[in-house]
Amino acid sequence: MQKFTLLNGLVAPLDRANVDTDAIIPKQFLKSIKRSGFGPNLFDEWRYLDHGEPGRDNSGRSLNPDFVLNQPRYQGAQILLARENFGCGSSREHAPWALEDYGFRAIIATSFADIFFNNCFKNGLLPIRLAAEQVDELFKAVAAHVGYKLAIDLAQQTISVPDGKVYKFEVEAFRKHCLLNGLDDIGLTLQHVDEIKTYEVKHRAAQPWLFA
Amino acid sequence: MKAQTLYDKLWYAHVVRQEADGTALIYIDRHLVHEVTSPQAFEGLKLAGRKLWRTASILAVADHNVPTTGRAQGITDPVSRLQVETLDSNCAEYGVSEFKMNDVRQGIVHVIGPEQGATLPGMTVVCGDSHTSTHGAFAALAFGIGTSEVEHVMATQCLLMKKTKAMRVVVDGTLGRGVTAKDIALAVIGKIGTAGGTGYSIEFAGSAIRALSMEGRMTLCNMAIEAGARAGMVAVDDNTINYLKGRPFAPNGEMWDKAVAYWHTLHSDEGAQFDQVVKFDAAQIKPQVTWGTSPEMVVAVDGRVPDPATMNDAVKRDAAERALKYMGLKANTPIAEIRIDKVFIGSCTNARIEDMRAAAVVAKGKHVAANVKLAMVVPGSGLVKLQAEREGLDKIFIAAGFEWREPGCSMCLAMNDDKLEPGERCASTSNRNFEGRQGQGGRTHLVSPEMAAAAAIAGHFVDTTKS
Numbered sequence: 001m002q003k004f005t006l007l008n009g010l011v012a013p014l015d016r017a018n019v020d021t022d023a024i025i026p027k028q029f030l031k032s033i034k035r036s037g038f039g040p041n042l043f044d045e046w047r048y049l050d051h052g053e054p055g056r057d058n059s060g061r062s063l064n065p066d067f068v069l070n071q072p073r074y075q076g077a078q079i080l081l082a083r084e085n086f087g088c089g090s091s092r093e094h095a096p097w098a099l100e101d102y103g104f105r106a107i108i109a110t111s112f113a114d115i116f117f118n119n120c121f122k123n124g125l126l127p128i129r130l131a132a133e134q135v136d137e138l139f140k141a142v143a144a145h146v147g148y149k150l151a152i153d154l155a156q157q158t159i160s161v162p163d164g165k166v167y168k169f170e171v172e173a174f175r176k177h178c179l180l181n182g183l184d185d186i187g188l189t190l191q192h193v194d195e196i197k198t199y200e201v202k203h204r205a206a207q208p209w210l211f212a
Numbered sequence: 213m214k215a216q217t218l219y220d221k222l223w224y225a226h227v228v229r230q231e232a233d234g235t236a237l238i239y240i241d242r243h244l245v246h247e248v249t250s251p252q253a254f255e256g257l258k259l260a261g262r263k264l265w266r267t268a269s270i271l272a273v274a275d276h277n278v279p280t281t282g283r284a285q286g287i288t289d290p291v292s293r294l295q296v297e298t299l300d301s302n303c304a305e306y307g308v309s310e311f312k313m314n315d316v317r318q319g320i321v322h323v324i325g326p327e328q329g330a331t332l333p334g335m336t337v338v339c340g341d342s343h344t345s346t347h348g349a350f351a352a353l354a355f356g357i358g359t360s361e362v363e364h365v366m367a368t369q370c371l372l373m374k375k376t377k378a379m380r381v382v383v384d385g386t387l388g389r390g391v392t393a394k395d396i397a398l399a400v401i402g403k404i405g406t407a408g409g410t411g412y413s414i415e416f417a418g419s420a421i422r423a424l425s426m427e428g429r430m431t432l433c434n435m436a437i438e439a440g441a442r443a444g445m446v447a448v449d450d451n452t453i454n455y456l457k458g459r460p461f462a463p464n465g466e467m468w469d470k471a472v473a474y475w476h477t478l479h480s481d482e483g484a485q486f487d488q489v490v491k492f493d494a495a496q497i498k499p500q501v502t503w504g505t506s507p508e509m510v511v512a513v514d515g516r517v518p519d520p521a522t523m524n525d526a527v528k529r530d531a532a533e534r535a536l537k538y539m540g541l542k543a544n545t546p547i548a549e550i551r552i553d554k555v556f557i558g559s560c561t562n563a564r565i566e567d568m569r570a571a572a573v574v575a576k577g578k579h580v581a582a583n584v585k586l587a588m589v590v591p592g593s594g595l596v597k598l599q600a601e602r603e604g605l606d607k608i609f610i611a612a613g614f615e616w617r618e619p620g621c622s623m624c625l626a627m628n629d630d631k632l633e634p635g636e637r638c639a640s641t642s643n644r645n646f647e648g649r650q651g652q653g654g655r656t657h658l659v660s661p662e663m664a665a666a667a668a669i670a671g672h673f674v675d676t677t678k679s
Binding site: 015016017018020022023026027028030031032033034035045051054055083084085088089090091092093096111112113114115118119122123172173174175185186188189190192195196199200203206207208209210211212 | 225226228229231232233235237239241248249251252255260262265268276277289291292294295298332334335340341342355356357358359360361363364367368369370372373374376406407410411437440441442463467468470471474506527528530531534625626627644646647648649652
């Protein structure tokens with residue numbers, strides 16, 4: 001997994017609540033058996049005027065000029081700003097894969113759905129929860145300044161805005177450690193093989209029917 | 213000992229070890245696998261040269277991509293076919309039990325798990341699918357995971373996670389006529405919102421929940437995720453035990469008795485503390501119909517489409533305006549006057565035998581309205597289909613103008629050929645009314661099987677409490 005330490009990135013605002021994972025990556029693209037290549041179809045139904053299908057060349061498709069990510073000022077954005085309950089719905093990890101493949105490294109929102117939040121950390125993508133008032137301030141600032149960037153420091157758990165203001169954010173210690181060091185969860189868990197085996201023996205004795 | 217919630221009991225019985233910040237390694241008893249979220253996990257295992265930790269814990273089935281007609285011809289879409297074939301070859305290579313497309317036991321993963329007794333009380337159950345919460349109906353700790361976690365469970369039989377908060381939703385009293393578990397689920401989501409359960413596991417309790425069949429409890433727990441909760445659950449009672457007895461994967465003989473004795477302990481203790489308790493009076497719950505593009509955008513069938521202008525919260529108002537535009541609805545329209553184009557009775561929420569029976573009662577001797585272009589019934593598994601046919605339900609549906617299909621996820625998420633065309637309006641027994649969920653530009657209204665069947669017959673929503 002790629003590490004996340006510092007990021008100084010352009011911010012794109014997606015000003016709606018309850019953005020679901022069906023919107024982030026529509027179902028037809030879930031037929032892929034690969035982990036990569038979802039970026040061109042991120043937000044497909046909002047981003048393009050025509051219908052997208054897997055395997056199709058997206059370069060010639062007509063873009064929806066009203067969709068925020070299509071505006072020239074947000075090209076190259078690495079930070080997505082969103083509202084409450086971002087990533088709700090389906091557990092599809094294709095959603096963080098698509099966001100990451102498009103170029104996003106962090107998402108700032110009022111709240112996230114649990115499964116999506118979890119999936120982000122497995123893919124080097126940092127989801128940050130800020131209070132609704134702080135998110136409001138950021139939406140106003142992004143709208144007011146073309147080329148608005150934020151500097152995220154995971155070690156310090158801070159977001160610095162261009163005028164010098166600093167927002168603190170929370171992140172669980174274990175997730176932070178894994179993200180800062182780009183650690184593979186499975187590798188970490190397999191360091192505890194003996195404990196898993198010991199548990200399994202005890203569990204089997206207590207509920208043998210689970211192992212029949 | 214301190215009084216424990218059901219969730220506490222399930223959690224502490226599965227902790228292998230714990231980090232200083234509370235992150236725990238949780239042991240997983242049952243891993244259900246389908247074709248959409250597993251190929252990258254198998255590939256990851258292969259690339260790292262890792263093995264499955266406990267092959268027998270896995271049960272696999274293809275459900276999302278499978279066609280609901282013409283099974284004999286196989287899958288015509290080459291991309292869908294490759295995904296299902298990839299599951300078949302991965303299962304063969306790793307020795308995983310799989311119900312293949314033409315096996316009578318094939319069906320939607322959340323229907324077949326309980327049907328086979330592969331879901332048991334006290335288990336931790338995971339699947340790369342958010343509706344895994346369904347299995348909590350059996351007092352299991354069941355939740356959806358992403359593909360990285362699918363791979364993690366395959367390789368280690370464990371997951372890294374933190375304990376959630378506990379919410380109890382108490383529904384007391386008796387449900388009125390024409391009111392179902394689906395209506396409870398939608399009413400709960402309407403009240404607490406789609407993020408109301410975020411960070412929680414929800415236990416459903418109260419006399420109305422105890423009165424529900426296992427099918428009804430599965431419908432309710434299935435939609436816990438639509439309230440934002442990864443897990444929903446119901447305590448064990450005689451309904452739970454009676455449902456499981458004799459199922460192929462359930463224990464038998466002495467082992468059964470031993471299991472039952474343990475399962476009877478799976479309830480919240482008297483005086484157990486919940487972080488939040490939400491109460492409902494069953495008698496006040498009416499049949500529900502969603503009007504927007506989020507399951508929380510829901511009203512009773514005798515209500516009207518809300519007017520965004522009356523909403524004070526700017527984010528909610530904006531979302532409601534956007535939803536009405538997408539849904540092609542005007543504020544203040546009576547719900548019962550909304551005319552529909554298609555009907556879908558199926559999905560992991562409502563495709564069990566009881567759902568089939570409830571819809572058939574409404575459809576019997578009637579006919580689908582002229583304005584309804586397609587009304588389809590998609591049983592949740594081959595065994596549900598067989599049982600329904602034994603009871604003659606297929607004949608009732610076909611005589612009434614419904615199509616009777618092969619089992620699968622079908623138009624719940626439209627990964628196969630079953631989908632809405634742009635602008636089409638559907639009465640659907642599924643779980644998500646998101647933009648484009650049932651087909652790009654499609655308009656979904658979530659309802660119970662009774663309401664879907666009644667809407668098919670009338671051509672519009674109907675106050676089923678009055679008929």
